[in-house]
Amino acid sequence: MEKIVILTGAGISAESGLGTFRDEGGLWAQHRIEDVATPEGFARDPALVHGFYNARRVQAAEAQPNAAHKALARLQRDWPGEVIIVTQNVDGLHEAGGAQSVIHMHGTLAGALCAACGHRWTAPPEMAVGEPCPACAAPTARPDVVWFGEMPYHMDSIYDHLAGAGLFAAIGTSGQVYPAAAFVHEATMSGARTVELNLDPSTGASSFDDVVLGPATETVPHWVDQMLISQ
Numbered sequence: 417m418e419k420i421v422i423l424t425g426a427g428i429s430a431e432s433g434l435g436t437f438r439d440e441g442g443l444w445a446q447h448r449i450e451d452v453a454t455p456e457g458f459a460r461d462p463a464l465v466h467g468f469y470n471a472r473r474v475q476a477a478e479a480q481p482n483a484a485h486k487a488l489a490r491l492q493r494d495w496p497g498e499v500i501i502v503t504q505n506v507d508g509l510h511e512a513g514g515a516q517s518v519i520h521m522h523g524t525l526a527g528a529l530c531a532a533c534g535h536r537w538t539a540p541p542e543m544a545v546g547e548p549c550p551a552c553a554a555p556t557a558r559p560d561v562v563w564f565g566e567m568p569y570h571m572d573s574i575y576d577h578l579a580g581a582g583l584f585a586a587i588g589t590s591g592q593v594y595p596a597a598a599f600v601h602e603a604t605m606s607g608a609r610t611v612e613l614n615l616d617p618s619t620g621a622s623s624f625d626d627v628v629l630g631p632a633t634e635t636v637p638h639w640v641d642q643m644l645i646s647q
C-alpha cells in the first residue's frame with residue numbers, strides 16, 4: 417500500500433489557538449524575522465529572542481491538539497501503508513494528538529541546544545540569557561529551533577521519504593519557506609500524487625494535483641475519512 421508523506425505548517429495549529437506567521441496579525445507582523453528567527457538576531461539581542469520563544473513555549477504547552485492533529489494520528493494508525501508526518505511547526509501538538517515519530521524539520525520549542533558543544537536537553541518553560549549548558553557549562557543555551565539561514569533537521573530522511581511517496585499532502589502551510597516549500601516538486605518528480613489542504617490557496621497551490629480549501633479541523637478529518645474508505 418502506498419506511502420503517504422504529510423507536511424504540516426502553522427495553519428494546522430491555528431485552531432488550537434497558536435498564531436501563524438503570515439496571517440493577519442501573525443507572528444511576523446509583531447516581530448521582524450531578522451530580529452527573532454535568525455542566528456544574527458539571537459547574537460544581537462538574546463533576551464528579545466528568548467522572550468519571543470518563551471512566550472510561544474508557554475502558549476504551546478497550554479494548547480490542545482485539535483481535530484486535524486487527531487485525524488492525522490488516526491490515519492497513521494489505520495492506513496495499511498506508512499504515514500510520515502513532517503512538520504515545520506515547533507509545537508508538540510501532533511504528538512499530543514497521538515501521532516507517532518513526527519519529524520520536526522524546524523526543531524521544537526520543548527528543546528534546548530548548546531551553541532557551543534551541541535548538547536541538547538529539555539528546555540525549561542522560560543529560558544534565560546546566559547543559561548549554562550548542563551554538559552559544558554558554557555553560557556550559550558538557545559532554543560533548539562532552526563532559524564533562517566540554518567540547515568533544517570532530518571533533510572536526508574525527508575528526501576528519502578519523498579522519493580518513496582505515493583501521495584504527498586501539504587496541510588496549513590503558505591509554501592513560502594524553503595526547503596519545505598519545494599517538497600511538492602520533489603514528490604511530483606517521484607511520481608506521487610499531491611494534495612494541498614489549506615484555508616487559502618498557498619503560494620505553491622498550482623503545483624498540487626488537488627487543493628482542498630477550508631479550516632483544517634473540517635477538511636483534514638473529512639480527507640482522512642475519504643482516504644480510509646477508498647483504501
Ligand code: BV8
Nearest residue numbers: 425426427436437438504564565588589590594615631632
Ligand atoms: C535553509 C523557526 C539551506 C522556528 C522557521 C530560496 C531558495 C531556498 C532557500 C531560500 C530562498 N530564499 C531564502 C531562503 C532561505 C530561507 C527562506 O526560505 N526564506 C523565505 C522567507 C524566502 N530558508 C531558510 O533559511 C531555511 N534554511 O534554506 O538552509 C538549505 C537549503 C536547502 C536544503 C537544506 C538547507 C530555514 C527555514 C526555517 C526557518 N525557521 N521557524 C519558529 O520560530 O517557529 S520558519 C517559520 O515559517 C516556521 O517554521 C513556519 O513553520 C514556517 C513556514 O510558515 P507556515 O508554517 O507556512 O506558516 P504561515 O503563517 O506562513 O502560513 C500559514 C498557512 O496556514 C497559510 O497558508 C494559511 O492560509 C493557513 N491557515 C491558517 N489558518 C488555517 C490554515 N489552514 C488550515 N486551517 C486553518 N485554520
